[in-house]
Amino acid sequence: MRLKPHLLASAMILAAAAAHAEGELQLYNWGNYTSPEVLAKFEAETGIKVTVTDYASNDEALAKIEAGGSGFDLVVPSNSFIPIFLEKGLIQPLDLSKLPNHKNIAPEWMDVSWDPGRVSSVPWQWGSTGVGVNTSVYKGDINTSAIFLDPPEELKGKINVTPEMMDAISMATLYVGGELCSEDPEVLKKVRDVLMAAKPSWMSMDYGMEDKLATNDVAASMYWNGAVMRARLKNPDVKFGYPKEGYVLFMDSVALLSDAKNVEEAYKFMNFIMDPENAAGLSAFARYGNGIAGSDAFMPDDMKTAPEVVIPEEFKAAGQFIPTCSAKAQEYNTAIWTELMK
Template sequence: MRQPIAALAMLLATTSLAMAEGELQLFNWGNYTSPELLAKFEAETGIKVTVTDYDSNDTALAKIEAGGHGFDLVVPSANYVPIWVEKGLVTELDLSKIPNHKNIAAEWMNVDYDPGRKYSIPWQWGTTGMAVNQSVYSGDINTSAIFLDPPPELVGKVNVTPEMNDVLALATMYMGGQPCSEDAELMKKVRDKLLEAKPKWQSMDYGMTEKMAANDVMASLYWNGAIFRARLENPDVKYGYPKEGFILWMDQVMLLKDAQNVEEAYKFLDFIAVPENAAMISAFARYANGIAGSDAFMPADMKDAPEIVIPAELKDKGVFMSTCTGKAQEYITAIWTELQK
């Protein structure tokens, strides 16, 4: 027997709504989300996650500010978190819906950029340093000279990731300052050094996991986990921590103010704060995470990997990337604009 039209229409509407409630839109860095994690989440919750990639913090911010994006969750770096909050693009979390919030490691809980983790759940953290193919260059790799004063063997073979704040931070430390400097004379020297170095670079690009593994690029300013993955494919690839100073960073997941799938988003935020699940994220992208107890589930080769374990003599050279403001941000933006010409 056919159903009455009104009843059929109601059934279709209910089915459509149920499907919508079983979806989640994640806006994340490219090649950064574990397919196994997503499969497990869908199996346990029935919620299908669609991941859309971006390549930089600025790209993500511009996309969300433009509106009409349809995303529920975004994964900005720590120094951008205050910007997202101040612009009203994200919402304060209802922690009663994230009971696994308690698993966030103590050192990652009361962070300056999000005290008490009211707006974010940790995703992964790592460093920005130098990757070098030692079949081409066997000298010191623990230095930003690799990209700012390239040795002859690497001239024309160096990539610089186009992430403005990372590049300017390492260049500033190389020139004797600290990130977010408001010293006009120092920042002029930083600008001059970058403009002098640029003709010696091969590219300003992403995708170094694949390109360094394939010997398409011989050195790069890049992120440790991505280079860890490249080294697993190509043993000649090594990761260095610049002795002049390198960056420590953390990415975290935030709930967008205009998210459509809010309850699904909360389920995902709670899910990734489970130690075993956080370890799945790390096992894929090869970065550490901020969830206590996840180490027990990590791949054995991450426990002593040189891309994860910072050498003792260089630990004090790591600087956590903060949010630059005022004159410091003006200098950074102006230098970056000139560098892009």
């Protein structure tokens, strides 16, 4: 049966309204970091279609969004980048009345230095940067940044360094005994020298080391704890080392872009991931902690005791969050990095 023209027009209007009500959302996130199961659950419950676009580094995300016209609604920067996004006016303060699950943020992740009171971001995942090592190749001490900064013979030519500028420079700074975001020329010269001296022993500077560590395509990598756990689940010879000289902690958080088009959908998504069960779902996929109180009850059993996730007591004090560096420190860091990447 064909509809009469006026009825057909009404039906088309209703269909369009329903489609708009379902909505869409553009999420800009780190690669291999977003649980397909959690996205499917969100879409089933809300009707909102989420499109995820990947990036590889904080600097890449910042440059893309600062250029304008990205079309993204949400971004997931690391802690030291949240103040930069705010200062540049790229993200907007949150309307907490639209986030009833905001109360689920664990106290230690609420009044954080980079976003006191969590008024501009909500937790995604947190973890540490250390070293992943295939212990079938190297059986010595892995709890040191010497793994990639002064490599033992067994590892030379088999090492990857993940090209995340602030992680690599911060790990090198701690290794030479300096303070993070240092402006001290003597410290920075040591950082530059140790990195440049180590580089000939590296095989690559790349991402995507989970499978390569597991298959021994690389024997060691400066890398993130969750990804190393995923590699270990494929190959028990892979272990995560916490450098005793100091290592980096991070918290990636979701922020609402100032030019977001799908604002209400974005609020629904942020509220959704602060539900303890959904936060645990994100962790179950990426293998990082999440910052939401009550999520432990829904965590996979193998994460509750995993040495990559539960930091051993002896190494807890060595972990540091990277602060937001001064413009001068950032200029020095960029100069070192530019030379290293040549």
